[in-house]
Amino acid sequence: MRIADRQAVSCVLIALLVGGSVVWGGDPAVLDPRVPPDQIEEARTWRNPFSVTPERLERGKEIFHGKGFCVTCHGRDGKGLGNIPGLRGKLPRNFTDTQWQAARTDGELFWILKNGSPGTDMASFIPLVLTEEEAWHVLLYVRAFGGT
Numbered sequence: 342m343r344i345a346d347r348q349a350v351s352c353v354l355i356a357l358l359v360g361g362s363v364v365w366g367g368d369p370a371v372l373d374p375r376v377p378p379d380q381i382e383e384a385r386t387w388r389n390p391f392s393v394t395p396e397r398l399e400r401g402k403e404i405f406h407g408k409g410f411c412v413t414c415h416g417r418d419g420k421g422l423g424n425i426p427g428l429r430g431k432l433p434r435n436f437t438d439t440q441w442q443a444a445r446t447d448g449e450l451f452w453i454l455k456n457g458s459p460g461t462d463m464a465s466f467i468p469l470v471l472t473e474e475e476a477w478h479v480l481l482y483v484r485a486f487g488g489t
């Protein structure tokens with residue numbers, strides 16, 4: 342390979358790495374499970390009891406923008422806002438990242454809504470803000486950002 346070709350290849354690799362981290366909302370360890378190892382097996386068995394319908398997606402969207410106020414950190418486009426004053430720790434998740442979507446089960450996402458993501462500003466929403474039923478609906482909407 343000529344030197345110029347090698348440089349071109351490294352440029353492409355660097356662009357992929359930089360581009361990748363932007364898509365990942367800034368956290369390179371974004372695919373690492375958030376549910377603790379002693380609970381993840383059980384969480385992965387939980388299934389969303391609600392299948393997707395246009396009405397349920399609409400309800401999930403209303404919760405995302407309304408009583409769940411998810412939009413204040415995750416953004417209208419679900420890509421996660423990086424400029425939230427006082428945000429500690431990790432950036433809000435980019436829900437359009439299909440690799441992240443594939444890495445998580447519905448049960449793991451539900452666990453997060455119950456417990457929050459420890460050490461980050463992702464708080465627990467069930468039961469104080471959302472009922473379990475509302476949480477499953479908002480998760481249908483979260484999944485829709487990934488095109489599923």
Ligand code: HEC
Pocket residue numbers: 368371375405409410411412413414415431432433434445449450453454458461462463464466479480483
């Ligand atoms: C105060 C800001 C804030 C609000 C409000 C918020 N989130 Fe989050 N959320 C975060 C942050 C920060 C993370 C990243 C946590 C991490 O990396 O572990 C996150 C991560 C997540 C994750 C991904 C966890 C994983 O397994 O990767 C889901 C799902 C999620 N939020 C759903 C929601 C939903 C649904 C709502 C509304 C009911 C909501 N969030 C409201 C800040 C917020």
